[in-house]
Amino acid sequence: MRGTTRTVAVAGISAAALLLAGCGGGGDDETTDTSAAKTGGSISVRGCNPENPLVAGNTSETCGGNVLDVITAKLIKYNVETAAPEMDIAESIDTTDNQNFTVKLKKDYKFHDGTVVKAKNFVDAWNYTAYGPNAQLGSYFFEPIEGYADLQSEDPDGEEGPQKAPEPKAKTLSGLKVVDDNTFTIKTTGKVSNLPVRLGYSAFAPQPDAFFADPKAFGDKPIAAGPYKLDSWTKNAEIKLSKFADYSGSDKGNVDNITFKIYQDSGAAYADVQANQLDVTDEVPASAQIDDKYKQDLPDRNLQKPVGVIQTITTAPAAVDPNYGPEIRKAISMAIDREGIIKAIFNGTREPATGWVSPVVDGYKADVCGEFCKFDPAKAKAQLAAAGGFKGGKITLSYNADASHKEWTEATCNSIKNALGVDCVATGVVDFSTFRTQIHDRKMKGMFRTGWQMDYPSIENFLAPLYGKGASSNDGDYNNPAFDAKLAEAAAATDGATSNKLYQEAEAILAKDMATIPLWYSTTTMGWSDKVTNVKVTPFGVPHYAGISLK
Template identity: 45%
Template structure:
């Protein structure tokens, strides 16, 4: 997207393509074989996983919690599921003349699920709370662009303030955001769920609200039966442009993708996240016109524990480069993954603005001889043994085993999968730094720009930098890209930063995703967006 001339108004911005019914049965309670008419009062069920953290907007950066929270809360803007364009929600308009100071005007009439009004203070208080060190929000770094963030979240020591100087409430419907430096794409970032508002009651009992959240989104919280389901219902007073055409979403927790697929086929689950690898060859035949195969802005990687001494040395980059060259991506994507993935040659997903094929260079090309050479030059894999940690409930076993087989055959390194029971357990081990070696890590776009795949993952201290990776050169180039005069220039700048990852290889790019999913006979009008989400509010439940 090119820069706007003179004063820019972000009232509507075009963008290129940014982790359960109580009885456990199907949402409609019948076979779904009726007239095809929809019943807007009925819920539908969706394949999910247990959230890693309490249901707080700035505390979810994995799909299990993130997809629930994004339905309970709604921020200033979001992305149109039909075309990926940024659209206003709680914001009437967001004005800026310099991409550094933004004036927000809110729409009137918005309320939280408890009936209290959504005001400028609802946003400013929520962001200040989320950014503050003491509140331990996993997405606190998302507020790092705002002036005063370092006062509430210093790199070391205790905070000197509780509010960011860059946030100023003018009145109930107006507030300003001032950044340390200009960020050409800052409004893109505002679509991320961490920037949601919070009701006044939240601050009196954050822990309690994390278990029984009160938001302002299209669906309101009903119940959370841990490791089983989260039940929501449509919010009657929702003021967004995407009013629900159904009665709510029930997020059902599954320990295996195979179990979810069996429930989908029997009508006990309405919408899948992804079909398991074991069903990729047959799911289109199994489901017919209820099968989904659509583009997704997402990538699968293998990350490394660079915070551990055996992986921290500069020379170990050669070991990781060698391991990358030992993976036969072409064969694995064609056979194990049935052509449902495309081999990756960069750390940014194909189709995202700023994507540049080939950034990984030869290091993403299968070459056993060169792989052995690089591993030897780098001092070898510690103990000549590599574990790849992954969540067993996500349908990853087949490809992890295939990757390990490829590494073993090409290099002689003893590679094995390290399955954790579920996504929550795997994420806790990864973020808690209790694993050693390597781990599965995927990234689905939060906004459709290469900066999201790079700055929010590989910048020093970023919320999703699970590797402990820190490169002054990458950080410098990322900052320069942020301050570019246009989004096009920002995308180009981040391509330069991405090239640094090829030198350091903190993570190995594997392949780009597609959404391979399906839905039951109980529902209709199921469409997935480039974020890998169904258009939640557009799903219709058959009567």
């Protein structure tokens, strides 16, 4: 999508943009055309505990994100088959220099409360999310917009100290201006040639005026502009959605009601799908993947597809646990038999990771990690010795116990223990919400599983939000100025090939530091009841909930 001039019209982003955003699709999951699908009725789908109230700018995990994706609408949306960016609330996004953007909205696009989505609803929401004292997890995504630094302030003695952080210099981004009800402008600090591709991520969703009256309470029953609205949320039990009758977009839902049933165990959800007590599960437990058992359990109602998801192991920041430095991480990485674990636990349905970027996005480069992502017990042990040995007693690998991670984390620990001669223990945390809270609060020690589902189809999305200084999902507090400088250089490039090359150079810096330990690129395996049809999975690894219908 790189170019000195971009005109983004209602028909879609330019052909060059689609090339940059190109994402592997395919698979054998295609069913009937959802445009002719039966409408009406109710379905239930597997859910998990959101970490936080459902505020678009403060949700950075899939449990809450999957719900938000159904109830929100943004400037653009991503094609269900290819992830190519397409216009949604935006009528056009124009730029001549990749730094100054003019956004025009479609008229009379409505929120769930009946109010019209206006330019100010985007600008106000983005300013709220970017403003440091609001402590929104999505704040980092607004860093490219002019004035972001002035909305931040640093606590002089840390969060636990008696001193308070000073008020930021400004409360609004200088790079955002409302022109009229249907037009606003964006100015970035430097050139950001893939900015329009990013704008389909949930952090960029607009908020209705009602949000600003009570942002804290709003997240329990959010008002958005998507095809479904949230009716109720019974914590730890279910989230109920209903079809929004006045939805303004093109991706209108098929069923009248969707219930996200919250499970503490993916195996229980799978059993309920088998018994037709649950209509869709987006996770098939490892026990059902051995010898393709799920295909016998769920004949003609299953699918498997490579998606833009990578599984990694992150180590606690050095300030929290100093025992897992870069050279130790390299030793641990070489001690992991990725191929053996994939074969034994996942029935060959994963691909060993050789870097930090998913193969489904344009710009992927193989074997960035080199020898450190290859299983070699002898080299692993020598590397550990050269690093001075492991000083922390036993290695720990934590995971959320409400999903199917127990088997592979235990297999990974066994591989590490056998190769390095150091005890390794896989440790379950009760649920995803608790697990992520411990990580965000920097209370998680040792190693912990981290998975990344792309927010938008770009190589940049696998790098900047995870490893940029202060980034929202930088769980290990990785910090390398050379890496950040390379990201900035790549973002400013004016053609796709140059940009991708620079992002690849940034990824090579991650390899030198072993920022995290890449494990495998994911394949989504799903199953459904015999009551539903038109089940598809997006390139993001998420069911296309709005397209599902009853038979």
